[in-house]
Amino acid sequence: MIAVKHVRKTFQVARRDAGFRAAVKTLLHKQYDTVEALKDISFTIDDGEMVGYIGPNGAGKSSTIKILSGILTPDSGECLVNEKTPWKERISHVAQIGVVFGQRSQLWWDVPVIDSFELIRDIYKTPEAVYRKNLDELTQMLQLSQILKTPTRQLSLGQRMRCEIAASLLHDPKVLFLDEPTIGLDAVSKIAVREFIKELNRKKGTTVILTTHDMQDIEALTSRILLIGKGQILLDGSLSQLKETYSDQKQLTVAYSGSAPALCPGMTVSSAQPGQLVLSVDPKVMSISKAISYLSEHAEITDLSVSGASTEEIVVQLYKEFRI
Amino acid sequence: MKQYFTFFRIRFAASLQYRAAAWAGVATQFAWGSMLISLYAAFYRANPADFPMEFSALSSYIWLQQAFLALYSSWFFDRDTLDSITQGTIAYDLCRPVSLYWMWFWKDTATRIARAALRCMPILIFSAFLPAPYGLSLPADGVSFLLFLLTMILALWMANAFTLLIYILCFYTMSPMGLRTLSTTAIEFLSGALIPLPFLPDGFRQFCELLPFASMQNLPFRIYSGDLAGYEAVFFIFLQLFWILCFTLLEQLLLKRALKKVVVQGG
Numbered sequence: 001m002i003a004v005k006h007v008r009k010t011f012q013v014a015r016r017d018a019g020f021r022a023a024v025k026t027l028l029h030k031q032y033d034t035v036e037a038l039k040d041i042s043f044t045i046d047d048g049e050m051v052g053y054i055g056p057n058g059a060g061k062s063s064t065i066k067i068l069s070g071i072l073t074p075d076s077g078e079c080l081v082n083e084k085t086p087w088k089e090r091i092s093h094v095a096q097i098g099v100v101f102g103q104r105s106q107l108w109w110d111v112p113v114i115d116s117f118e119l120i121r122d123i124y125k126t127p128e129a130v131y132r133k134n135l136d137e138l139t140q141m142l143q144l145s146q147i148l149k150t151p152t153r154q155l156s157l158g159q160r161m162r163c164e165i166a167a168s169l170l171h172d173p174k175v176l177f178l179d180e181p182t183i184g185l186d187a188v189s190k191i192a193v194r195e196f197i198k199e200l201n202r203k204k205g206t207t208v209i210l211t212t213h214d215m216q217d218i219e220a221l222t223s224r225i226l227l228i229g230k231g232q233i234l235l236d237g238s239l240s241q242l243k244e245t246y247s248d249q250k251q252l253t254v255a256y257s258g259s260a261p262a263l264c265p266g267m268t269v270s271s272a273q274p275g276q277l278v279l280s281v282d283p284k285v286m287s288i289s290k291a292i293s294y295l296s297e298h299a300e301i302t303d304l305s306v307s308g309a310s311t312e313e314i315v316v317q318l319y320k321e322f323r324i
Numbered sequence: 325m326k327q328y329f330t331f332f333r334i335r336f337a338a339s340l341q342y343r344a345a346a347w348a349g350v351a352t353q354f355a356w357g358s359m360l361i362s363l364y365a366a367f368y369r370a371n372p373a374d375f376p377m378e379f380s381a382l383s384s385y386i387w388l389q390q391a392f393l394a395l396y397s398s399w400f401f402d403r404d405t406l407d408s409i410t411q412g413t414i415a416y417d418l419c420r421p422v423s424l425y426w427m428w429f430w431k432d433t434a435t436r437i438a439r440a441a442l443r444c445m446p447i448l449i450f451s452a453f454l455p456a457p458y459g460l461s462l463p464a465d466g467v468s469f470l471l472f473l474l475t476m477i478l479a480l481w482m483a484n485a486f487t488l489l490i491y492i493l494c495f496y497t498m499s500p501m502g503l504r505t506l507s508t509t510a511i512e513f514l515s516g517a518l519i520p521l522p523f524l525p526d527g528f529r530q531f532c533e534l535l536p537f538a539s540m541q542n543l544p545f546r547i548y549s550g551d552l553a554g555y556e557a558v559f560f561i562f563l564q565l566f567w568i569l570c571f572t573l574l575e576q577l578l579l580k581r582a583l584k585k586v587v588v589q590g591g
Contacts, residue, residue: 011587071418073584087584095421106416115334122330123420 002045002068002175002207007077009038009063037063038074039231047174048205050197052212052222052239054315056324060231061211065179068209069099082174095124098168102180105160106167107152113163114148117170124171131170138166141196158189165193169200176200178210182217194220215311229324242314249313250288252279253305254295261299267291327422332434339438346442353390353447360386361458376522380457381549385520387451387460388545392476394439396483396541398511399504402432405491406500414586425579428491432484464550471557475544478564482539485571486511492575495582516542522551536571539564 012032016022038060045051055061066072067079070086070093079085084093107116121131139145142162147155155163165181178197182190198221200206210221218225218239225242227235235242251270254261254277261277263269266285270278281291288306295301361383368375377385394400405428408414417424451460463469490507494500512518514537521532521542532538543560546552552560 066415069419071415072586090418091421091423094419097419099416099419101415104413104416119330119334123327123422125327125421 001047001080001082002043002209003078003080004044004064004068005042005078007038007041007064007067007074007079008036009060009067009072009074011035011037036231038067041077041228041231041233043226043233043236045207045209047207048201049224050201050208050210050222052210052218052225053228054212054215054218054225055228056319057213059228059324061228062179064228065099065177065209065211069097069177070094095171096173097175097177098171098173099177100164100168100179100181102161102178102183105152105164107160107163109153110151112149112151113144113155116152116163117148117167120167120170126171130172134170134172135166138169141199142166142192158185158192161185161189161193162196165196169206172204173206175207175209178208178212180212181210182212182214190214190216197221215315219311227318227322229319229322234322234324235318239311242318243308243311249280249282251307252281252288252291252295253277253303253307254279254299254301255303256299256301258300261295264294328426328430331427332430335431335434336438339435340442342439343442346439349394349439349443350446353393353443354450357386357390357447357451365458377520377551378457378549380461381546381551382520383451383454383458384460384549385545385551387447388548389517389541391444391447391451392440392541394443395436395476395480396515396517397436398483398486398508398515398517400432400436400439401487401490401500401504402428402435405431406494409491409494410498410500418583418586424583425488425576428488429484432487433480436480436484461549463548464553468547468550468553468557471561472544472548475547475561475564478561478568479540479544481568482536482564482571483541485568485575486536486540488575489571489578492578492582495579495586511537511540514538515540516545520546522546533560534563536567539567 011034013035015031015033016026041060041064053061053064063072067074068081068086070090073087081093082096084096086093106120107113108119117135126134139148142165144162144166147159147163150159152160152163161181165178168176181197182193185193194217197208197210201208208221210217212218223238223240225235225237225239226233255275256277257275260272263279264286266282268280270280272278279291281288286294292304295304364382364386365379368379375382408417417427420427448460453459463472486507490500490503493503497503514532514535516538521529521538524532533542539560543552543564547557
């Protein structure tokens with residue numbers, strides 16, 4: 001159970017104009033701006049939930065994760081993770097959570113992965129039997145047997161990320177924080193990581209909180225979404241709910257030969273290339289069947305497909321609507 | 325405690341790998357020690373009456389200093405630790421159920437001991453065979469030797485505490501360069517690494533002996549040769565303990581404050 005109440009966090013950011021004169025001026029008088037990373041954040045997450053935490057860059061996603069994992073101390077507000085305040089009882093709190101920062105590495109660079117794992121086992125005082133069991137499971141689920149004996153520096157990004165995730169789970173954490181776990185991964189690795197996280201949540205009931213910019217991650221993994229922007233929670237709901245509210249627009253992809261068709265009210269161009277148009281159609285103004293017949297009258301159509309808005313588009317729409 | 329031993333073990337094993345560097349170090353230290361002793365021998369011949377230490381005590385001081393250089397070196401800083409603060413990998417360190425302070429402490433202790441272990445034996449053995457008064461002589465007596473061992477350990481603790489202070493201040497300054505240069509210079513001079521403290525002018529010498537820097541290498545090496553003994557030695561051991569306690573408490577406080585407003589650099 002994670003309960004966050006009215007958490008606020010500000011940062012001091014040093015600012016100066018470009019150039020030498022400004023640099024000299026800064027020597028005498030340094031200027032700071034206060035940036036409100038989190039304004040007033042409240043939410044609760046139950047045990048065993050999988051939550052996608054989304055928002056544009058700089059919205060405060062990582063700051064929230066860092067507060068929940070005991071790294072940052074907020075200016076004010078309350079926060080309980082498994083009945084503990086992360087920044088006050090850091091050591092006992094972090095023993096029960098796992099964290100993966102997609103942009104950093106927790107594995108020792110020069111030594112084989114398995115050495116890093118054993119170090120982590122000792123740091124968390126994981127009993128040998130539990131460690132063995134988890135290691136076997138993780139090795140099998142994440143297909144690590146080939147790479148455990150390789151030094152970290154010689155792993156590909158996808159291999160390393162699988163090891164990073166395994167490293168965070170060796171001590172059986174109740175809560176797993178994933179900060180952009182699929183950043184920079186290829187399609188195969190992404191799918192492997194997603195499958196694993198799903199399996200983990202289903203099998204062990206681990207609570208998973210995931211930040212990502214990859215909407216396919218969200219679609220594949222989470223049913224609940226928290227949208228954060230400008231330091232505030234803007235939306236808290238399920239993905240399907242969101243889709244209903246925001247995806248009434250339909251998308252028509254039209255391939256044509258000859259000249260492009262003229263458009264009529266209710267249609268807007270999403271993207272255009274010679275020979276292909278992607279149109280958004282608002283069903284309230286014009287029904288899909290009418291749009292199709294209109295298009296076939298006005299152009300030589302070679303191919304046509306209709307689809308609902310993708311999660312990606314919903315999110316862009318959300319960002320627009322909340323002006324973030 | 326077992327967790328910290330793990331850090332110690334891994335770092336110790338890693339530091340033992342640099343054997344070529346160790347041999348180069350042994351050669352340098354031996355040449356450097358010989359040079360220093362010839363220099364002081366010239367002074368001694370010019371006017372033995374003004375020499376503040378027994379010559380054999382000075383020789384022992386210099387050879388011990390060269391042998392254990394890596395143990396008390398003021399220029400040793402763990403790059404990984406400094407980088408973790410300035411680049412933000414500290415985020416992962418803070419996710420571990422261990423105290424940051426003692427993790428750093430044991431990592432650095434391991435590196436210092438491993439480096440010294442590789443270097444000290446050839447120098448100690450070789451210098452013990454040099455003719456008196458130019459070589460390393462036996463300790464003044466049994467008690468001196470025991471006190472020497474005790475103060476060696478405490479001096480290592482003190483040297484480490486100083487390094488940790490620089491790490492912690494790095495949270496505030498973000499660049500370790502200035503602090504490193506400053507602390508290295510101060511320690512080199514004030515701990516008796518450059519010139520043994522007894523050679524400093526009266527008044528200034530007594531002042532330096534009370535500073536925390538004197539608790540680093542000055543103390544054990546002088547106790548070994550009997551230059552400091554009896555109540556005087558005991559007084560300085562208590563002073564050493566006092567400084568260690570002060571530094572540890574102050575640093576814990578500073579670190580706590582720093583972690584409250586820590587910013588993980590680089591997003």
